Amino acid sequence: MRKSKIVTLFIALIAAFSLLSGGSIVQAEEGGHAHGGGHHGGGTIKGLVKTPWVKRYPAIVYVDHVDGTFPPPKENVFIGQSNLTFKPRIMPVLKGTTVDFTNDDNVVHNVFAPPGAAKEFNLGTYGVGVTKTETFDKLGEVPLLCNVHAEMDAFVVVLQNPYYTLTDKKGNFEIKGVPAGSYKLKVWHEKLKEATQDVVVEAGKTASVKFKGLKKR
């Protein structure tokens, strides 16, 4: 519990710092990791993913492709395992990001990505306090499972650029600092089929997008 509070505080500080510096913020679930990025002079994409599912599970809204190269963060991000759950459960990452999988529980855990994942891997079974790492270098959805505790699951969604965010419980989202241009804006959700909308971003302005009528997978 104490560790969780420290992590939450740390994340809040990073989020505050990033906001003040004008970068975009990725809202992470359950006190997860924030990802900085952004483009000075860019525009904002703001909107709503209209579905009751976001109240239970957040959606990831992301710009599908932005020209240029986007280096992954120099420092690893992490997904913990405690109380037989992955924390955070939903994590969008930039391609090339390395994730530390910590075992913060008092039992052994395993992390593997099943067939059909953008990247299939198995970190094996490991004990309390051990950390294993995996670099996510292929775009797409990577479900995570634990073969010791079949009920545990999480998702890493590997993206091409840093212009992404998680919805809040009402489905609202905001992506700041997007370079001016025309893009495909997409929604990923673990229970819903992918949806796409065209969006035009102008520097210093806010483009509004609303996703609705999303179908169940």
Add this chain to the structure above:
Amino acid sequence: MKKLTLWILFLTVFTIGVELAPKDAEAIPAFARKYKTACITCHATFPRLTAQGEAFRLNGYKMPGGDELFIKDQPMSLGAAGYKRVFPKSVWPSDIPGMPPVAIRFTQKTVYGIGDNDPTVDFNAPSTKILAAGSMGEDMSFFTEFEFEDEASEISGWLMWEDLLDGAIGENHLNIKIGSVGMQDLALPNTRSHNMITTEMYLYTSAMGLHAEGGSNTGLELNGFDKWWRYNLGITQGDGETAKKDFYGAASFKLGGLGYDGSGGTTEEGGLSTTPAGYWRDDSIAFGFFGYRSYNGPQDEESDRYGVDLRLNYRDLSVAAGYISGKDIEDHMSGLLLDQDVYFGEAEYFAYPWLQPYVRFEGLSVSGADNTSRVIAGAVMLARANVKFNVEGRFYTDNEPATDGAGNRVVFSLDYAF
């Protein structure tokens, strides 16, 4: 003509209707706990199902349109959904109810015989049912019932595997149910004991040997549904002593109101036609038919049953009618082949959310025997959402049975579930 006049008179006097959307599930408070919702979400008046309740039942005890969104008591996972990708190297993921999905229903009747044969008052032994039902993951559901009455007991249950073709021919168009199947899924399932507003069994089913009381025989059934139609095809062990099996088929269609799949409805919101004081409303017409071939007795006496039914719901009034033609094909024991016709008309009216008077007229004619007809009239009163009382009379208009307890009577019934 006399019967018709009497029937019209009763309709006029009681201004009642029949609520006969197809239904066949027990009142199971375990669902109220799981979804933290009141009984009336699915029942009006319990155990009879509302259109929403029927959609919930058909959908394998899951809320149409995203069951997970409505669950308050989270199920216990038996494997994350991601394990579907691992199959066949893993067990297919599922879940079980978070709390034990068990409920209890208690019924006690006091009977006042007013016929010539038994003018007595009897406090009948109560009956108790222990019910367990729920869903297991996205595509399995189960139902188990233990019934105890006096010194007798009965057990029934089934498991349904839904969407066998994973939506390839349409979602929920092909499901299989294994276990106790049969009468409860025929065209007019509300006539089975689990869905009756009345305390009196229907001649419609009981006179035709369609297992109305127990509701089922052991076997398997294919069924499916869409917005406006549903079907059942089943084969069961039957009552014979040889290997011959009963089989049946049924289809129902519905126009207006909430679809069998939970979609549609007639309000401006696009949902079920209802108001805070009218959760029972489902303006619609439904009709159906079924056929049932059975083999009974030690030498597999063979008989056919064909039935049709019609149901109309309009605001606070429901009416329904049903007819079955029964024909013995072969009777090795007596050699006597009987033709039977049974019919009923029924009406029920929601005077208040807690008070529904009702009336039913039903008749039976058997070749070579006197016709039987009778009127069932009464009212159901909810003391609480899960506690109800019935006051009901049974009056024969033709051929009152001479057997003790089978003639005219008035019944006071207490029924509660928790």
